[in-house]
Amino acid sequence: MTALRSPLHDEHVALGATLVDFAGWEMPVRYTGDIAEHTAVRTSAGLFDLSHMGEIAVRGDDAVAFLEYALIGRLGAVGLGRAKYTMMCAPDGGVIDDLVVYRRDWDHFVIVANASNKDVVLGELEGRSVGFAVDVEDESAQVALIAVQGPRSEAIVTAMTARDADNIGPLPYYAATNVVLTGDIHAFVARTGYTGEDGFELFVAAADAVDVWRLALAVGGDAITPCGLSSRDTLRLEAGMPLYGQELTRDTTPFDAGLGRVVALGTEANPRGDFVGRGALEAAKGAPPARVLVGLVGDGRRSPRTGYKVTDAEGAVIGEVTSGAPSPTLGRPIGMAYVDAAASEVGTEVLIDVRGRGEPMTVAALPLYKRA
Structure with a gap:
């Protein structure tokens, strides 16, 4: 093609x-x-040039109610001319895509989706719009x-x-x-x-x-x-920002990625209705995590890469690298990885299996860089 x-x-x-x-x-x-x-x-x-990203418009009297059902964030709280980082999840809580939603008018929102997921997001929005007075339009082109x-x-x-x-x-x-x-x-x-x-x-x-x-x-x-x-x-x-397909996938929930803050379940004083994935995400919030997304920093010359195994000192696999590269700003190898909760404390020494050789790295808090 x-x-x-x-x-x-x-x-x-x-x-x-x-x-x-x-x-x-x-x-x-x-x-x-x-x-x-x-x-x-x-x-x-x-x-x-970010023109490969998808732009999907949602317009109509039910725009707020629809988006609060289709996505995991509270879009009704977004003011005119404001934006919100949120996600679309599957019924099992897995992340379909992470999104930025802009409120262009009181009944008009624009959803920016990742290029690889635009068609999937569009299809899900169209399917979830049944019964709502909204129009969903792909404006990407x-x-x-x-x-x-x-x-x-x-x-x-x-x-x-x-x-x-x-x-x-x-x-x-x-x-x-x-x-x-x-x-x-x-x-x-x-x-x-x-x-x-x-x-x-x-x-x-x-x-x-x-x-x-x-x-x-x-x-x-x-x-x-x-x-x-x-x-x-x-x-x-x-900057510790997740990338869909690496830190975020259909097999991860927002809580796995340390992004539980974007899941709006509501409170007793400010309740929220049903939305796709709510039950699974409520369960995920209450369960202790089996794995945690962490930062990695090293002092060597070889960088971790996506898919490399994380091991302990005895060689037991305790995680997997999701992203890694030499850091031009920090001048050292860095990465992100999902590791067993027991190995997620900042300062924990781990090894990255780089073509059969253990490269030492240290668990670090995310983000690894913050501007002054």
């Missing part, structure tokens, strides 16, 4: 990007180098998503904005606003991201994507660097 292409495909080619297949999309994995792109986001600003991330992102996005520029600086984390960019381009700008740095994500019409990309590069100048999927992965790993 032919890979899908972002509206920015030709821009990536012109910049010399290395393109790879990612969830059925031909996307840039890097432009110049992973470390340089990673460091640019930590110290200045990086520019990302009409929307381009471009991110500016890093400590200089606010100045760059403000300079890109022709009208309502004063709204950018005061915008809180997980909030969004409508602005007009230079060139009379309308954008929905959110202070969200997946890098552990301050940053913005710009939702624009696919037809405007090239102009917005070029505008960001022109305004940012030497302060902004085009960044690929590889640096995005090491940035989110340092």
